[in-house]
Amino acid sequence: MHEAISARNLSYHYEGADKNAVDSVNIEIARGEFVAILGRNGSGKSTLGKLFNGLYLASQGEVFVSGTQITDENSAYEARKHCGMVFQDPDNQMVATIVEEDVAFGCENLGVAPDEIKRRVQKALETVGMSEYALSAPHMLSGGQKQRAAIAGVLAMQPDIIVFDESTSMLDPSGRRDIFSLAQRLNERGVTIVWITHFMEEAALCQRLYVMDGGRVALQGTPREVFSDAEAVQKLGLDVPDMTALARQLKQNGIDVRSDIITIDEMEVELCRLA
Numbered sequence: 391m392h393e394a395i396s397a398r399n400l401s402y403h404y405e406g407a408d409k410n411a412v413d414s415v416n417i418e419i420a421r422g423e424f425v426a427i428l429g430r431n432g433s434g435k436s437t438l439g440k441l442f443n444g445l446y447l448a449s450q451g452e453v454f455v456s457g458t459q460i461t462d463e464n465s466a467y468e469a470r471k472h473c474g475m476v477f478q479d480p481d482n483q484m485v486a487t488i489v490e491e492d493v494a495f496g497c498e499n500l501g502v503a504p505d506e507i508k509r510r511v512q513k514a515l516e517t518v519g520m521s522e523y524a525l526s527a528p529h530m531l532s533g534g535q536k537q538r539a540a541i542a543g544v545l546a547m548q549p550d551i552i553v554f555d556e557s558t559s560m561l562d563p564s565g566r567r568d569i570f571s572l573a574q575r576l577n578e579r580g581v582t583i584v585w586i587t588h589f590m591e592e593a594a595l596c597q598r599l600y601v602m603d604g605g606r607v608a609l610q611g612t613p614r615e616v617f618s619d620a621e622a623v624q625k626l627g628l629d630v631p632d633m634t635a636l637a638r639q640l641k642q643n644g645i646d647v648r649s650d651i652i653t654i655d656e657m658e659v660e661l662c663r664l665a
């Protein structure tokens with residue numbers, strides 16, 4: 391069985407730029423994984439996401455999505471059937487004047503039969519909890535609802551991989567949690583998730599992390615592995631999760647907690663153990 395995504399020495403060069411935005415990247419993402427891509431502004435995360443989704447074609451190296459190598463517009467079109475993408479700004483993703491038409495849009499482009507589109511749209515709206523808004527105007531929705539509608543549009547295309555490019559960054563904390571847990575639910579159903587984020591709390595809950603810097607993969611591993619080296623993480627322009635920082639502070643103050651804590655749940659267990 392092939393990997394969901396496989397990148398080998400993958401590079402991307404924007405016309406006129408003085409260096410590669412993505413530079414000799416090697417990444418393997420297995421089917422069913424939930425992987426985060428981190429890194430400071432301009433480190434190449436979005437460019438990488440667009441290479442996975444066939445929006446950009448590699449300048450050098452190879453990228454395989456669900457076993458298909460993306461080499462030209464035809465294979466990019468194939469890749470887009472397998473790999474959907476959800477973006478940052480909820481307002482820039484809606485094209486139609488009614489939610490259900492918007493959700494149908496991607497499917498229509500794939501040439502899916504009208505009856506089948508209707509069925510898929512209904513199911514996708516159900517999955518994201520937006521059935522009651524099927525006939526609403528997109529501009530009447532909250533940011534979080536717009537993101538859910540955007541996700542429904544991607545789901546209707548029945549992808550096996552979804553790249554989320556900072557899809558929670560314009561939402562309030564509750565909207566953010568809502569979208570992240572929706573991604574987790576989709577992952578439980580077998581969808582491979584590539585989660586690009588600036589939020590370390592979200593990264594802590596992913597299975598594996600890649601940290602980008604200057605277009606390259608600078609660090610990779612499980613959240614515990616990556617965040618255990620706080621200095622390396624900070625050098626790459628990132629913070630460690632709040633609970634990791636708190637654990638370090640408690641330890642410095644002589645309180646004997648585990649030093650490899652990354653989530654609130656783990657901190658809770660540790661503090662209860664001490665109490």
Ligand SMILES: Nc1ncnc2c1ncn2[C@@H]1O[C@H](COP(=O)(O)OP(=O)(O)OP(=O)(O)O)[C@@H](O)[C@H]1O
Nearest residue numbers: 404405407411429430431432433434435436437438
């Ligand atoms: N359309 C473009 N034309 C030229 N250069 C670009 C273009 N888009 C991005 N770049 C450059 O490519 C590099 C990588 O950008 P990219 O958007 O992939 O980074 P990012 O990690 O997603 O950043 P952010 O966290 O700000 O979203 C940056 O140096 C950026 O300035």
Ligand SMILES: [Mg+2]
Nearest residue numbers: 435436437555
């Ligand atoms: Mg970006």
